[in-house]
Amino acid sequence: MDAIRAILSRVSTKNFASSQITKEDLNTVLNCGMSAPVGRKRYDTLHLTVxxxxxxLDAITDASAMRTPEQPDAPLYNAPTLILVSSKFERTDHIEFANAACVIENMAIAASALGLGSVYLWGFVQKIKDMPAIVDMFDLPQGFVPVSALALGYAVHKPEPSDRPRHSIGINYK
Ligand SMILES: Cc1cc2nc3c(=O)[nH]c(=O)nc-3n(C[C@H](O)[C@H](O)[C@H](O)COP(=O)(O)O)c2cc1C
Incomplete structure (x- = not known):
């Protein structure tokens, strides 16, 4: 799929099948994450955990306590792969969040191009990031804190590709 079509077709998946993605697709997604722009080239302030x-995955789901009758599979929607993005916080201008977002969105677009489902996840990270019992399981390098994540897998109901935006954002021209 070309890049424009992959971007227009990207949509959040909240119903993952149990089958695992291939190592080759995972590596492609990770390589695209590493190709994201990062402020002042500080790639060393980011870390990915597959x-x-x-x-x-079950421990995260249980600890986050985010399942509801409406969303019984929250927060990970049964995704078989989670890519956690962690950052080393050195600044006060929130650039770490901007950097993580670029990495995640690059990976989400790559997933779309490969026909994989993905969803950007923020909520569960806020619940578990201060829980040592969970965070210790990630074996993060010293000084890194979980920031957000991308869940990956095959969608049970694969969305139709799109050739137009699914959402709109206000624009003005001057
Ligand atoms: C920064 C950010 C955080 C998000 N956090 C969550 C989340 O915690 N849980 C979730 O189910 N979806 C989350 N999403 C997905 C959005 O809900 C979704 O992208 C939005 O509703 C638009 O739908 P679409 O991705 O299907 O186009 C997040 C998206 C972004 C960009």
Whole structure:
């Protein structure tokens, strides 16, 4: 799929099938994450953790306590792969969040191009980031804090590709 079509077709998946993605697709997604722009080239302030261990995925789900009758599979929607983005916080202008967002969106677009489902996840990270029992399972390098994540897998109901935006944002021209 070309880049424009992959971007226009990207949509959040909240119903993942149990089958795992291939190593090749995972590597492509990770390579695209590493190709994101990062402020002042500080790639060393970012870290990615690929989590496919069901025990850890289940521990995150339980600890976040985000399941509801409306969303019984929250927060990970049964995704078989989670890519956690962690940052080393050195500044007060929130650039770490901007950098993480660029990495995640690059990976989401790559997933779209590969026909994979993905969803950008913020909520569960806010719940678990201060829980040592969960964060210790990630084996993060010293000084890194979880910021957000991308869940990856195959969508149970694969969305139709799109050739137009699914949402709109106000624009003005001067
Ligand atoms: C910064 C950010 C945080 C998000 N956090 C969550 C989340 O915690 N849980 C979730 O289900 N979706 C989350 N999303 C996905 C959005 O809800 C979704 O992108 C939005 O509703 C637009 O839908 P679409 O992605 O299907 O086009 C997040 C998206 C962004 C960009």
């Amino acid at each position: 989590i496919q261990d069901k025990k850890i």
